[in-house]
Amino acid sequence: MKVASVLRLTAVVLLVLFIAMPQAFAFLFEPLTDNRAPAIYNQGSLLFLTLQHLRTVALATLASTVLAVALGIFVTRPSGAEFLPLSRSLVNIGQTFPPIAVLAIAVPLVGFGEKPTFIALFLYGLLPIFENTLTGLTQVSPQTLEAARGMGMNARQRLFQVELPLAFPVILAGIRLSVIISLGTATIGSTVAAKGLGEVIIAGLQSNNIAFVLQGGLVVALLAILIHDGLGLIERFAARKLGRSTDEVP
Amino acid sequence: MLPPRPAFSLDRLGSVIAILIGIALFAAPFATYRATRIASGEARLLIEALPISMGAVVAAVALGVAVGSVLVREPLGRLGLAVIGLAILLPSLGLSAGFLTPAGNSFARVSPSLGFWLLALSFSLLAIDAFARMKLDPYGRLAALAAGVSALAFLLVSGIWDDLSILKEYHTRADSFWREARQHLLLAFGSMAAACLVGIPLGIAGHRMRTLRTAVLQGLSIVQTIPSIALFGLLMAPLGAIAASVPLAAALGIRGIGATPAFIALFLYALLPIVANTIAGLNQVPAAVVDAARGMGMSARQRLMQIEMPLALPVILAGIRIVLVQNLGLATVAALIGGGGFGSFVFQGIGQTAIDLVLLGAIPTVGLSFAASIILDSLVDIAKGALA
Numbered sequence: 276m277k278v279a280s281v282l283r284l285t286a287v288v289l290l291v292l293f294i295a296m297p298q299a300f301a302f303l304f305e306p307l308t309d310n311r312a313p314a315i316y317n318q319g320s321l322l323f324l325t326l327q328h329l330r331t332v333a334l335a336t337l338a339s340t341v342l343a344v345a346l347g348i349f350v351t352r353p354s355g356a357e358f359l360p361l362s363r364s365l366v367n368i369g370q371t372f373p374p375i376a377v378l379a380i381a382v383p384l385v386g387f388g389e390k391p392t393f394i395a396l397f398l399y400g401l402l403p404i405f406e407n408t409l410t411g412l413t414q415v416s417p418q419t420l421e422a423a424r425g426m427g428m429n430a431r432q433r434l435f436q437v438e439l440p441l442a443f444p445v446i447l448a449g450i451r452l453s454v455i456i457s458l459g460t461a462t463i464g465s466t467v468a469a470k471g472l473g474e475v476i477i478a479g480l481q482s483n484n485i486a487f488v489l490q491g492g493l494v495v496a497l498l499a500i501l502i503h504d505g506l507g508l509i510e511r512f513a514a515r516k517l518g519r520s521t522d523e524v525p
Numbered sequence: 526m527l528p529p530r531p532a533f534s535l536d537r538l539g540s541v542i543a544i545l546i547g548i549a550l551f552a553a554p555f556a557t558y559r560a561t562r563i564a565s566g567e568a569r570l571l572i573e574a575l576p577i578s579m580g581a582v583v584a585a586v587a588l589g590v591a592v593g594s595v596l597v598r599e600p601l602g603r604l605g606l607a608v609i610g611l612a613i614l615l616p617s618l619g620l621s622a623g624f625l626t627p628a629g630n631s632f633a634r635v636s637p638s639l640g641f642w643l644l645a646l647s648f649s650l651l652a653i654d655a656f657a658r659m660k661l662d663p664y665g666r667l668a669a670l671a672a673g674v675s676a677l678a679f680l681l682v683s684g685i686w687d688d689l690s691i692l693k694e695y696h697t698r699a700d701s702f703w704r705e706a707r708q709h710l711l712l713a714f715g716s717m718a719a720a721c722l723v724g725i726p727l728g729i730a731g732h733r734m735r736t737l738r739t740a741v742l743q744g745l746s747i748v749q750t751i752p753s754i755a756l757f758g759l760l761m762a763p764l765g766a767i768a769a770s771v772p773l774a775a776a777l778g779i780r781g782i783g784a785t786p787a788f789i790a791l792f793l794y795a796l797l798p799i800v801a802n803t804i805a806g807l808n809q810v811p812a813a814v815v816d817a818a819r820g821m822g823m824s825a826r827q828r829l830m831q832i833e834m835p836l837a838l839p840v841i842l843a844g845i846r847i848v849l850v851q852n853l854g855l856a857t858v859a860a861l862i863g864g865g866g867f868g869s870f871v872f873q874g875i876g877q878t879a880i881d882l883v884l885l886g887a888i889p890t891v892g893l894s895f896a897a898s899i900i901l902d903s904l905v906d907i908a909k910g911a912l913a
Binding site: 371455489491 | 653
């Protein structure tokens with residue numbers, strides 16, 4: 276664990292330093308450029324692009340979480356049970372759609388820019404969260420629910436005080452998966468002119484500047500790894516907390 | 526588990542489908558007409574998009590399906606409704622294209638519009654729900670897939686759809702379509718095969734050595750976290766350097782851009798599901814079975830090949846399913862770095878704002894992943910059945 280923490284901290288510090296003052300690292304990327312091409316991305320601030328990238332991902336994930344959890348709750352209630360088999364199949368089918376296809380199909384409908392990226396992130400982000408909400412809610416044991424009913428809880432209380440808290444770690448795992456997929460899709464979103472870190476890579480590919488491609492790739496990769504790692508920590512914390520609180524119940 | 530139903534009740538899913546069909550028929554255009562490939566579209570309602578008698582038939586069938594989906598509850602009956610609906614709807618799209626295109630005009634483009642998509646969606650939802658409730662065995666699912674593919678192939682080969690914009694797009698670039706298709710399959714299946722060759726032995730070793738297992742799984746899960754385009758980018762620099770300094774590598778076609786970094790990236794992404802599932806598959810082999818095999822005098826190699834691997838097969842196949850669906854999708858992104866594949870059409874289409882070109886790349890990709898997932902899911906179930 277010690278080594279992991281040191282690595283984590285180093286990665287965070289390096290990433291923040293690079294995003295905040297990329298010029299300080301120019302010497303590392305200069306050998307990769309030729310014909311005195313710029314070594315550091317110069318068509319926009321890395322900090323701005325990173326924040327924009329994170330904003331898109333955060334907004335889309337928030338929207339898909341709200342809808343996916345609501346849908347997951349709906350199809351596991353008696354009134355929505357007729358939709359359960361269909362929704363399971365739809366999630367399976369939906370996941371065979373590559374994110375890039377969703378992105379590309381959204382462009383002709385809503386035009387270039389943030390909108391198609393947001394739509395693709397939102398739609399694609401629904402799937403893992405919905406799937407995990409279903410798993411989380413359906414794996415709550417019937418005995419637990421029966422006990423809650425015996426204690427005089429009504430359906431709403433059972434949902435909010437028993438089912439959702441028990442399903443929380445699994446839902447969180449779905450959100451994490453969704454965030455990671457969204458970070459990648461948002462990068463590809465730069466091909467449809469959305470502001471984000473993909474811009475650096477695409478600019479590098481277009482001007483044949485390996486330095487841009489490498490720094491864009493490094494920033495996106497580190498960001499994804501760190502966010503994945505951070506959300507994993509939260510997940511473990513939630514699971515531990517849950518473990519303790521159920522232990523306290525006699 | 527469902528609460529008892531009142532004697533007469535409307536099916537909820539059926540009602541949603543009926544509403545969708547109603548919107549599609551009365552409030553949405555059936556087809557879009559464009560004077561040229563990139564001109565903006567003009568909407569055509571169902572009555573304008575087809576000869577009046579044909580339009581009436583489509584509307585009548587769709588209304589029939591709508592009513593039926595509310596009243597019919599048996600999965601088989603619902604599937605029948607969906608099949609009838611699709612059997613009328615899909616050819617009528619081709620007729621509409623022929624009807625709307627002025628004779629001899631090769632610039633005009635007709636493509637399906639919201640109304641068509643909603644109808645197709647409603648009928649498909651009905652079919653998917655019916656399939657989900659019928660719980661077909663793997664052979665039944667494969668047969669259904671084969672029937673669907675044959676119907677689609679018939680529509681494509683018969684020329685009914687030839688006046689549709691996406692097929693006009695295809696006919697002007699049929700050569701490059703099949704070239705990119707080959708490249709796409711080569712990338713997806715080739716990297717999967719390479720990942721199996723490396724990943725399964727690695728999984729077997731990881732099953733036996735705990736330290737190796739943790740290191741490999743952690744490393745691979747980090748790789749899996751890196752977005753595809755970033756990983757392509759990260760591989761370009763070292764591969765470019767190798768190509769520049771090692772003439773043999775360059776002669777073999779290893780370059781910073783193109784198919785090589787794409788292939789390596791797909792290979793790296795594919796390793797985690799294969800290694801992890803090989804380990805998981807071997808772990809769930811009951812220790813008693815392995816002991817019994819040892820007692821029978823089987824050598825370690827015999828135990829592995831005759832007992833452990835066959836028992837782990839369904840789980841390993843499940844890993845291969847994940848990899849194949851993932852690779853078929855990710856191979857689209859390879860086009861960004863010159864790796865070819867169906868993504869070339871997608872990105873060209875985005876560049877030219879030509880939606881037909883985008884769909885020419887996207888639809889085969891989605892179709893392939895969909896078919897691959899059904900086939901491998903069935904294989905997993907067949908392998909499980911063989912063990913039981």
